[in-house]
Every structure is written in C-alpha cells, then in structure tokens.
Amino acid sequence: MNFDLNEDRRILSDTLEKFLRDKYPIEKRLEYSQSEHGFSAQMWQEFADLGIIGALFSEEVGGFGGHGDDLMVVFEQLGKALVVEPFLSTGALSGTILSAVDSDLIEGVISGQTQISLAHSEPGSRYDLAYVTSSARQQGEEWIVNGHKSVVLGAGSADKLIVSARTSGAVEDEHGISLFLVDAIASGVELRSYSTIDGYGAADVMLTNSPAKLLGEKDSAFSLIELAHARAIVAVCSQCLGACEIAKDMTVEYMHTRKQFGVIIGKFQVLQHRMADVLIELEQMRSSIINAAGFLDDHRDLREKHCSAAKNLTGRAGRQIAEEAIQIHGGIAMTWEASVSHYAKHIIMIDHLFGDTDHHLERYIELS
Amino acid sequence: MNFDLNEDRRILSDTLEKFLRDKYPIEKRLEYSQSEHGFSAQMWQEFADLGIIGALFSEEVGGFGGHGDDLMVVFEQLGKALVVEPFLSTGALSGTILSAVDSDLIEGVISGQTQISLAHSEPGSRYDLAYVTSSARQQGEEWIVNGHKSVVLGAGSADKLIVSARTSGAVEDEHGISLFLVDAIASGVELRSYSTIDGYGAADVMLTNSPAKLLGEKDSAFSLIELAHARAIVAVCSQCLGACEIAKDMTVEYMHTRKQFGVIIGKFQVLQHRMADVLIELEQMRSSIINAAGFLDDHRDLREKHCSAAKNLTGRAGRQIAEEAIQIHGGIAMTWEASVSHYAKHIIMIDHLFGDTDHHLERYIELS
C-alpha cells in the first residue's frame, strides 16, 4: 500500500503547476473564458507542447500516461487554475473512447491539432447514460445520424464530434447504443453555443441527417460510454479538488487579513471551526478520489461503485467548501472581481456534470 | 389570528407548572421511574385531583378541555418535569378512543381510579398503524382475542387494555380492524413489563384466547386509531418541547457557570452560535406543534399532514437540541447524576413513539 506519487507524476504535477502559475493567472482565465470560442487556442497548443494532453493517454496509443493517477494529477492542477481549455471533453471523455475504438485520431489530439467532443447526453436524459433517443441508420457504406444532444462540453471548438445514437433497442436500454464520428462541419450539424454559468464553453447540438462513421461495434457502445464517464468523473472530481484547495487557501488568507471589529476575522472561533471542517472534508474528498482513481482499471462494478462514491462525496464536500468560502469572504465574494467567486461557481456547478450527488448516491446503493 | 392562550389555559399551565415545581423534582421523578410500577400511584391521584386528567377530555364526556390547546399546555409542562405517570397512554391515546366509543369509563379515568392503555402496535408493525395481525373472533355474546402487542405504554399499571385486533381483511388493510376492551387480569393476558431506556413503563402484551368486549363498530376502528395517534402526536411533541426547553435552559445555565481555560464556556463563540441555532429550532418546534394542535379538529388529511409535519420537525430539532445539550455539557452529561442526561434520553427516544422523522416525512409527502 502506497499513496505517494511516483517520480514521473511528481514532475508532471510540478511542471504543470509552475506553467499555470506563470501563464494562467485568473485575469487571463477570465479573458479566455469570455473570448469568442470560450478558451485560448494558443494555450491549448502550449498545453499540448508541454505534454499535458499526452499525459492523459496510455503508451499503447501514443501517450505517456493515461492511468487514474495521471488524471488526478493533471486535473487537480487544471482545477487550481480554473483552466477552460477542453481537457474534459477532448481529453477525458473523447480520449477514452478513441483509445478503445480509433487510435488513429489520437496523434492529432495529443499534438493539439484536433479537438473532439463527446455528444452524448440529451434534453431528457438527465444523468442516465443509457437514455438515448438520437438515432442512426445505415445508408450504403455510410451512416446517417439524427438527434438533439445537450450541454456538449467543448462542442463549439471541436473539429469532430463523437455522437451516441440508437441503432436498436428502446430509449433507456443499455443495448442498442452505438458511437459515431461526425465532422463538426458536416451537413445537418447545427450548434447552439453558449457559456456555462461558471465560464466553460458548451453547446446544444442538433443533428439532421448528418453523415457519420461508425466507431467500434454496433449496438454495444454502452460499456465504453460508461468507462469514459468513469474516467471523466475521476477527472472532474480532481478538478473540483484543485478548485477547492484554492478556494480554501483564499479563504484562509482572507481570514488572516480582513478585519472586523478591530481584529482579523480569523480570530473568530466560529470561522476557525468551520474552516477546520472544511479541511477535513477536503482530505475526505481527496481520499475518495484516490479510491476511484485506484479502481479505474478494476472490474466494472468495483470501478463504478468507487466512482459514484467519489462523485457523491465530492459534491457534498464541494458544496460545503464553496458555500463557506463565499460566506466567510462576505459581500466581496458576491462580486465578479473577487476570484473566489469564480472558484465557488465552478465547484458548485461540477455537481451538474456526469451525475449529481443524489444520482450517484442512488447508484452507489444499486451497486452495493 | 391569535396565538395567545386564553385565560383558562394560562391558569391551567401556571397551576400545573407550580405543582410540578413543588412536587416533582428530578430526584422524585427518578425514584418514581425506578419504583416497582415505574410511576407513583399517589402522584397520579394528585394529578387527577388537580384536574389535569380532566383537562384532556371534552365537556361532553365529563372533562373540561380536550382541545389541541389543552394537550399542548398540559404535555409541555409534563415534559418539563419528565413526568412518568401514564398520561400518554391513559390520557391521550385511550382517552381519545373512550371519548368516541365508551364514555362510561371516562369518569373513572378522570378521577384517577382507572388506568387504561392502548395495546395497538405489534412486533412487525414498526410505525404502520394499519398493520394488525392480532385477531378476534366472536363466541356467543363474547369476543375472544389473540395476539402479541408490543411496547404498550403504561400497560403494567393499566386496569384495562384497549386492544386492536383484526376481524377481517389482510395484515395491512385499514379496513377490518376492531377495538376491544380487555381486562388486565382477564384470562390469557400475559405481560412482559419493562422500563424504556428513558425511564417510562411499558410492556409487551401477549393475549391468548382472552375474553374481550367490542368497542364501537366492528371492522372500522382504523380512523379512530389514527385520530388517537394524531392527538398523541400533539401530546408527545409538546412533551418533547417542554423537555427541550429545560435541556436548553440547563445548557445555557451551564454555559454561564462552567469554566474552561479560565473563562466561562459561554464566552466561546462556537457554543454561542450553536445555542442560537438551538433557540431557533425550539421556536420552529413550537410553531409546528401550534399548527398541528390548531388543525386537530380539522378534516382528516389536513390534520394528519400537520401532525406529520410537527412530528418530523420535532424529531429533527429534538435530536439537534439533545445532542447539543450533551456535547456542550461535556462529560458530565454522560452521567446518571446530571439531570440533563435524562432529558436528552427522553427527547431522543420520543422519536421512536408514534412514527419517527423518516416515517412522518414520507407520510407528509403522501398527504401532500
């Protein structure tokens, strides 16, 4: 039993942290987030050059990482800087799928040339991964896809979309879902792009008779979609952990400087005790993510159970940490100018990605 | 809209409070609780003489009260002194039933001569009022009852038992339940008496071919049983409120006197803030009970919804108040000698009477 990162991961972590400290201050982040595409293409290229994208892929497919530990290390740092570049979509979600079904595209992804988003969830699916109404039919060699995909992360800047669609089965069946590669500029692909309230680019994607290429085997994509989401859960929980670390640091810093009634507010025992609880929950969050990351390559039920545990605990602890950060900062945390507000928004909204606390609690019970 | 008690009720409340202050210090209460019958027959008689039992009955049946307000006033005071005499069983539960089906017995009850317990719940019923497996069959003029009744409050000292038994229907049907009067010394009545962990007398009652008298109409006792429990809920929540008031007072008092690190612990801001929350929950508890008491005579769904709301809120708030009382008192609250421990035990265990917080939350949702 060993909870230390190995040497390579420590270097990866330190490199990324230093890079972000130099190149990704919060002002830049807000600028990128509010720019036309909701992120910086140049930063994306620099991340690629630094090897950060490659760290999310295994050696077999041309990367140099791809383990649970790598996800943890990279996304914790990305969370600390609230990085808006499309790591979750292109890296964690699509990356997992490509690694299994089409490794040809990975080289372009790792080099920063290609961005690929997973268009899976739909307006009625909430957090149910098996809920797919989009449909695909074969036309000669080609496939034609129709459907409405909701809140697709990174869709606005994606070169290609991986689209799930039904090739058989009923709306909530696990069997009968297939994955397709669709070009972002293919006919019938229409994007309604927007920013999420915490500043990340996303879009609703409408597909009308769009030409598509089947990825992997027909009808049996569900388990791969589930795996992609398991890895995305480890990623986004780590991102949450990083953001929580910073929100906590900012709050502690504020407690040391802000005065009320002539003393620094850190002298108030109620705030001290609440921050002690924040520290505890932060450690618990980290532990639950370590568990999930450690079981990513284990058999399905064990993997999913630990992912659900991590997402549930991260959601609960995240809410506590974000709300305390706001409350202890007071009015200033309500402003755009105070960066803690952006951390708090992101921490809270992570609960709306890949299943919220309730969803994963229920799932944990089912898997028990 | 008026939340003040009328003059009669204020006098009733003051009289009872003064009586208990003089006659019912905690040492006496512990003595009564640990005595052979788990209460004081003499005190019961004195309560009767003071008119306290009569205050739980309406004028039509020979009492001089019986409204929701009366229950609130009397049981809040009983809760303040942790009174162990069988008010809940003989007064609230059986009293309600007798008022509807056999007012002849009430005179004896009000005068303190007769004690009557409701033997309704069973080992498998948990908090489901319709769960009755005990059975009754007619034999000539008489009825014969068989069954096992669990945690029957006040059974050990009851002269008579009101026993629910199935005369038709399946185990969880509301229809088919009838009520019977059974003499405590009738043949086939066997008691396993014990004290509850918070010091109240109860028993499991086994009935084997015991002779019984039908009360009210055959098969249709459920709604009366439900009403009796609604009134018992108002009573026991008020009892909890009274106990919580005292637990709160003791804790505040302790915060003023107990020193740690050279200052009274009341100076610690965390304890101040937690006690502020205790005060708020105490007011909320009182409000929810006022609502339930006010709707006791209203139509069934409204009455039951407000009772479930009160029992749920009282359970939640009670746990918080009792646990804070223990935690703030520290080690001393863990001892038999510190009376706060007996208050805390009673407050917590009230959640196990007539449906706990979960049960009533679920019920509230069903009734919404």
Place this chain on the structure above:
Amino acid sequence: MDLGYSESEIAYRDEVRDFLATKLPKRISDLVKNGKRLTKRDYEEWQTILNEKGWLAPSWPPEWGGAGWSAVQKHIFEEECCRAGAPRILPFGLGMLAPVLIKFGTEQQKSHYLPRILDGTDWWCQGYSEPGAGSDLASLKTKAERQGDHYIVNGQKTWTTLGQYADWIFCLVRTSNEGKRQEGISFLLIDMKTPGIEVRPIILLDGEHEVNELFFTDVKVPVENLVGEENMGWTYAKYLLTHERTGTAGIGFSNAALEHLKTIASTQMKSGRPLKQDPYFAARMAKAEIDLEAMKTTNLRVLTQADSGAAPGPESSMLKIKGTVIRQEINDLARRALGPYALPFVSEALDEGYNESPIGPDYANPIAADYFNNRKLSIFAGSNEIQRGIISKTKLGL
C-alpha cells in the same frame, strides 16, 4: 389560540387579491415570474399603481399616507404580492429613510421629502456600508466636515443597491472622531447630482449590475440636509435597522420560490417519472416545506406580538437566519432540479426583449444565477453570524 385568519382578515386578503388580479400589469408579473431583469421604469410603474391605491407606504402614519395595517395585514399583503409576481417594493426611501424622517426629521424635511418618495419624484439609495466595514458598520470612515452652511463630504460607500438610478442618497458619515466609534456618526441626505459624486458599478458573480461603489470627493451638502442632531446618527441608523421588520423572514419570497420549485419538479423527469416523485428529491422538498410552514407561524407569532406592542428584538435575528436558510435551500433545490440544464447561462436572455428560443426548459436560465445571487441573503443586512451574536447576547445573556 386561533390559527385561521379572521373574517376581516379574509376580506382584506380577498381585496388584495382582487387588486393584484386587476391592477398588476401582466407584462410586469411575467418578467418577475420568468426571472427577467426589471428596469427602473418597471419598478416605478408598479409603485405608481400602488400609490394611487394608497398602498405604497402602508406602515407610514395615516397623516403621511399610511394605511394603518396590522402586522398580519402587512404579512398578507407581502405574501399575496409575491404570489402574484409583483416586483418587490424597493425599501430605500419607503421603508428605510421615511421612518427615520418621520421620527427624527424636521417638519420641513418631512413635508418636502415624504410626498416625493410616494410619488416617485425621488429615487433614494442607501449609503451605509463602506469597504472594510462590512458587518462592523460603526467603523465607517466617510467624513463630513462642517464648513459654514455646508458639510464637505469625502469618502467611499459600497454595496449601494440600484444606486445607478438614484436621485438622492441617505448616508452615515463621520462628523467626529471623539468618544466611542458610534458617537461621532451623523445622518446626511445628499443629492446625487452634487458635483464630486462618482458611481461605479460592481459586477456581481453572475455578471449582473445591481450594486455600486460611490466615491465622494469634496461633496458640498447644505447643513439643512442633516437629519436630527449631529453625531447622533448611530441612534437613527439603529432605529432604521430594527424598524419595518415584517419582511425579515422573506416568507413571501420563499413561498413563491417553493411554488416555482414544485412546478419545476413536476416537469423535470427522472428515470421516467416526475422528479417530485423521486424519494430523495421529494424528501428535501418536503423538509423545506415543513420548515417553511413552521416559519410562517413563527413569523406570525412574532408579528402579532409586535402588534400588541412588544418590540421585535432578537426575534428579528431568528427570523432573518432561518428565513434565509430556508430560502437558500429552496434555491439550491431548484438548481439541482434542473440537472445538466442548470449549466447554460445566457445573460441577454434576462432582458425583456429577448426572444430566441430557450436552452433547455424555458424556466432554466435564471435558476443557477439565482442560487448564486441569493448567497447574499446570509451575508447582507447583518450576516447570519452577526445575527447569531445578537441572539446569544440578548436571549442567552452571553
């Protein structure tokens, strides 16, 4: 005890309902119900309608246009207004300044300012908070120095709600540094058009412009704009803060928010059934409703006591804390109810004119923003920590 409304209270409630049904413009209530932005004009339009009915300042003494309502009536009015989707009545002139003027102002101040508040001539804002003096109001630093017939005001105010629209501001200023910090404070009325006042927007975490920073540089204020006595401002400020607490618990808002939540939870589907049938979600909603129902009674108990003359003391603090906790919990549930569609946020969609199709359900867009924005409830108007301090000081003697 009697929990029901009396006949006269019911008659009154029906009158309010009838008035709202006929006089509240649907255009405005649609904006409120759909979580859209309100403009200055929207607020003014509604306040004019209320003023015509004589219901704009019910708490004022009758001679100045008050309605002589009981606390229960005020409660009913607020509840009905929230239910109908009326805009909130901005309290700065009507509920904050006016009571101070009525109690401490000169006859001239009263007869000049009060009618102009009622008819909407003057839009007032509040100059209490300063940077660095959040919950610790008495540490304020904005200075007013007497020079002949004028005060010269220098300093900075912040969190000035809707100050961008204001014609006038009432300010706490420091006129002396002697004695306790509370002793050198005065209460000044300042025309926002006076040279030397700069209004800078504060953008909130959801991108909204609701509050402002105000900078005062050598602002000349005639001495007749002083309310009451010099250096006695703290007394008036405290009077202002404890006055007019009917709405402290925010019952009306919580009611409306809970109703809206129920609608959302009936429409949102989870595993093939409405979210409100999901046991976890239903349990949280029911708990919030149970707490709110009890809160209503707690609130009315305090109000009816206030009607019979008891001064609302720490009870206000209790209402503030529990009221905001409940309201924030409902906001949180609404956010959760949306699932992934809580994420998209289109700021322009909050404007009245916006008519592109919504992203996700049509009620989704403002929900997460509301949740974040309403974190302020436990911070502003005396943070919940400050309120707990007041309770433990007064109720517990600690």
Place this chain on the structure above:
Amino acid sequence: MDLGYSESEIAYRDEVRDFLATKLPKRISDLVKNGKRLTKRDYEEWQTILNEKGWLAPSWPPEWGGAGWSAVQKHIFEEECCRAGAPRILPFGLGMLAPVLIKFGTEQQKSHYLPRILDGTDWWCQGYSEPGAGSDLASLKTKAERQGDHYIVNGQKTWTTLGQYADWIFCLVRTSNEGKRQEGISFLLIDMKTPGIEVRPIILLDGEHEVNELFFTDVKVPVENLVGEENMGWTYAKYLLTHERTGTAGIGFSNAALEHLKTIASTQMKSGRPLKQDPYFAARMAKAEIDLEAMKTTNLRVLTQADSGAAPGPESSMLKIKGTVIRQEINDLARRALGPYALPFVSEALDEGYNESPIGPDYANPIAADYFNNRKLSIFAGSNEIQRGIISKTKLGL
C-alpha cells in the same frame, strides 16, 4: 500510488485472521458481538492469549516484547480484531503508560513495570482528568508535596475508566504553582492499595458503571515512583497523547458497527420490505459508508506518512473528529433502525448469564444504550471542539 495491500501485507492479514479464528474464544466474541458486558476476567483472558502470541504490545520496541509492525499492519490487526469480535485492548498500561516509561522511565522502572503490564500482573488506570478540568487539562489541582522520600498526594481525579479494577494508576499531579500552569506538573505512579485512596463509581446515563471518581487523601507515594523529572510531567503527558494514534479514527469499530447495522437493516421490515431497501434509510447508510470508505484511505494516508517518519500532528485531530462523527452516525442509524423496539432496555440482559427471551429482536437491547454511551466519543480524549481548535491553530495558523 497503489491502493491494494502488498503480498506480504495480505500474508500478514491472513495470519491474523487465522489466529483470531483459532485463538479468540467464541464465548468472548459472542459477548462482544451481542453487546454484552465484559468482566475483568474476559479482558484478561484475551490479553493473555495475545501475549502468548507476542501480539499484545506490537508497538513496543522489540527488546521489550514489541512486534515491529508497520502502521499498515497495526491498522490491519485492529480491523481484523474488530471484525472478529475481539474485546478492545485496554490502552492504559499497554498504549499509554508504557511508551512514556520506555521513553522517559528509569531502567529500573522499565524492567519492573513493563513485564508486569504484559503478563497482566498489574491492571493500570489513568489519572488525568479532574472535576472542573475537562478539556483544559493543565488546570489540574491534585497536589503532590515532597516530604522526605515520599510525595504526599491530595486531590481528586475523575472519569477513571475501569479504575474499579486497577492495581496501579499513573497520575498527573501538581508539584509546583510557579511559572505557567503547564510547568508545575509531574507524572507519578501510584499503587492503588496505598491507604487514602477511595474509588467511587460514576454511573453513566445508561446505568452502566464504567468510570470512577478517585479521591486521594494524604496518599504516600515513594519518590522513586516519579517518572522523569519533577515538574516535567506536561511534556510526558503530551507525548502520551500524541503517541499511539493508529486507532484514533476508530475505523475498526465503525466497520464492525456498520456491518452490524446492515444486518439489522436486512432483518427489520418496513412496509413489507427490508429496511435497507427503504430509500431514506438506504441513503443515510450509503452516505455513512461512503464517508467511512474515504476515511479508511484518509487514515491510511496519515499512517503511511507516519511510517515514513512524519509526525502525526493535526491529522490526528482530523481523524478524531471525522472518525467519531461517522461512528456516532452509525450508532444513530442503528437506533433508528429498530423503530419502537429501541425503547425497551433491560440492564440485566447485558450480563453473560442472562437467558430470558429477548424483548423484540435479539440484537435490540444494547442499541439505544450504545447510541447514548457513544455520545462520549466526541467529548472524551479531547473534545471535537478542542480538536478543531488544534487544527485551526496548526493547519490554518489561526
């Protein structure tokens, strides 16, 4: 990172399991699993068995009989012991006094006392707390005055766990009133048979006799019973408190309690199905389990760091707080699970010999008592408030 146990750790765990399966008397594990009272004899019987195997004092240095286990091994041992229903190993001599003697005692003290702790000759109890000095240990008043070759001890100790069985007590006593309060404290070993010691039982809220008050009146203690230097006792006391923290989180107990809870929730029926299928109850159980699973990893992270030499500081406090919160939550759930049958309590039924039929389910009797008794977890051994203070001081620098 590697979450799994290594091969050698698994081999070790299997050895522990095998040992427990063959050597732990079923009579004793039945008592533990059924929540019965343990007698002095029961504890001694089990400790003798462990001592024979050389596993009674694994943390001691090998020369005194220690086993040289890693922190992970100690954790595995505790977890397996709890799972198997072994009685807890009483820490007073083995885990508290011994490390102090080993570090600060004379050779003579070590060679006299340590073997007697191991073989059970001496049953030790702890004399730290005093009435009026709960979490504020340094305010202790029990006085030891030097008179020739003896100290004369006068004062009072409290919360002395199982002191009714003790042959010896280690005590913090005041030997000087000069300097800071912490500076005049000494660490004394006192024979409980010395004249002038009176043991009075403290009955707990569930009626149990587990702790005691101790009164010292002119008790003569030979000076050679002083550990280390006079007036340096605070240092040794602090060493004692930070040492041997493997078990702080109480993972083993929580594990066993959760397993027991699951059994109960599988048997108790609600609306025709096992309680564990009730969504409300299942949700709370799952939350507790998720927290506990994370806690196991938090615990092991701290322990493996400790193995690599890092001193467990505020991490101990974090483990203490969260560990007790989780354990109390599980106790609370067990109580709720029983429904009305949580109410009956028959004290005699806790004795081994009791053989009347149970009231309600056979596991019901001790459950509510356990819930109440374990409220102590957040109070004793440094209340959770004290622990939060330590965290904010050391981790937050506040």
